Amino acid sequence: MKVIVNECSHYDVEAIKTKVIAALNKLSFDFSKLYNAKVALKPNLLTSASPESAVITHPVFFKAIVQIVKQHGGIPVLVESPAVHSLQRVMKKTGYDAIVTEEDVLVADTSDYIVIHNDAAHHFKRFEVPKILTECDILINIPKFKTHALTHITCAVKNLFGTIHGMKKSQWHIKAKTKDEFAHMLLDLYQAYCTDNAVPKTIVHIVDAITMMEGDGPGPSGRPAFLGVIGVSYNAIAVDYALSQLAGFSIDNIPTIIMGFKRGLCSIPQNIDIIKDSEISGRISITPKEAGSTKILGIPIINRILKNLLVAKPLPDPEKCTLCYQCKQICPVKAISTSKDGKVPWYDYSVCIRCYCCMEICPESAISLTKPLLQRILK
Ligand code: SF4
Ligand code: SF4
Structure with a gap:
């Protein structure tokens, strides 16, 4: 199982294309498969955010992949479903709309869905995914590598969750309430993508x-940090692992990677062949913060005392909040309601399941994590 990690220091279309093509060649990717093929492209475009904020897949990165597909005779199809706003609005605010127009990219309607199955699932066997995928020959998953309060990172595995239509995503937080249930759900979905013949066989x-x-x-609320690489693989868990390791994250805290190994969805780390550019070694110096609610996997979030002791709370900042209520809109368990003080929305932490969707969607970076009580006491 191979992961290619190539140095790429800036958002320049030609530079990215060169590095991506070199990586795909090292994976023995058959470029002739792109000819006349509909190629689904899934960036991370969850919300309207500037490319510099590192919230979304950079539009220049997306453009480079579009051009690679077109130069090999393929037909690019953008497949994405933002959480709250329409895709058109998010594309306009992020600069994707210009690329889609210039490059003549088809934009999929993700509200029309099919059900894919995973008979070997740990928990969840059925997922609704965009019907357009049944017409596509190849799926190119184009995630942004980021920290995530619930799953520690969001990268290739979690980016596929974005194919689930709009607010239906937040319903999965109700079905899979704990951190490890949610991680298993993401892996169940990933496994469904890998095994169900209705969706493209090449991912x-x-x-x-x-x-x-x-x-x-x-x-x-997260901070952009320069890593200066691209990661390419046929296996989502392997590429997540390689990049997390490169960034210096503690792999034990990343449930999708640990459980992915245990479930046999990826080779064990010793058998992952990480092929790095010679230019990469020794120049990566970021200090990753342990984003996330708890390091203890599998604790059912069932009572308020346990939650407050072990799990970080999302807390809106009155200095930044504009009372736009996007957080209220996305909250899957209706833990957020109209402001009582006229400054920030009111949070009912006894209902909150700590999914952190509100943090992800807040356009003002107004929501931060408070340290869990136990961590504050033990400090
Ligand atoms: S916390 Fe953020 S998303 Fe929620 S109302 Fe305030 S600005 Fe809007
Ligand atoms: S308040 Fe925020 S973290 Fe809590 S359940 Fe709602 S969206 Fe998730």
Whole structure:
């Protein structure tokens, strides 16, 4: 199982194309498969955010992949479903709309869905995914490498979750409430993508990790950090592992990677062949923060005392909040309601399941994590 990690220091279309093509060649990717093929492209475009904030896959990165597909005779199709706003609005605010127009990219309607199955699932066997995927021959997953308060990172595995339509995503936080249930759900979905014949058999993951996100990700509360690489693999867990290791993250804290290994969805680390550019060694110096609610996997978030002791709370900042209520809109368990003080929305932490969707969506970076009580006491 191979992962290619190539140095790429800036968002320049030609530079990215060169590095991506070199990586795909090292994976023996058959470029002739692109000819006349509909190629689904799945960036991370969850919300409207500037490319510099590292919240979304950089539009220049996306453009480079579009051009590679077109230069080999393929038909690029953008497949993405933002959480709250329409894709058109998010594309306009992020600069994707210009690329889609210039490059003549088809934009999929993700509200029309099919059900894919995973008979070997740990928990969840059925997922609704965009019907357009049944017409596509290849799926190119184009995630941004970021920290994530719930899953520690969001990269190739979690980016596929974005194919689930709009607010239906937040319903999965109700079905999979704990951190490890949620991680298993992401892996169940990934496994469904890998095994169900209704969706493209060829899936390749091309990760934008030129500027990654550290700290309180995955929304604008996280900080952009220069990593200067792209990661490419046929296996989502392997590329997530390689990039997390490169960034210095503690792999034990990343449930999708640990459980992915245990479930046999990826080779054990010793058998992952990480092929790095010679230019990469020794120049990566970021200080990743342990983003996330708890290091203890599998604790059911069932009572308030346990939650407050062990799990970080999302806390809106009255200095930044504009009372736009996007957080209220996305909250899957209706833990957020109209402001009582006229400054910030009111949070009911006894209902909150700590999914951190509100943090991810907040356009003002107004929501930060408070340290869990136990961590504050033991400090
Ligand atoms: S916390 Fe953020 S998303 Fe929620 S109302 Fe304030 S600005 Fe809007
Ligand atoms: S308040 Fe925020 S973290 Fe809590 S359940 Fe709602 S969206 Fe998730």
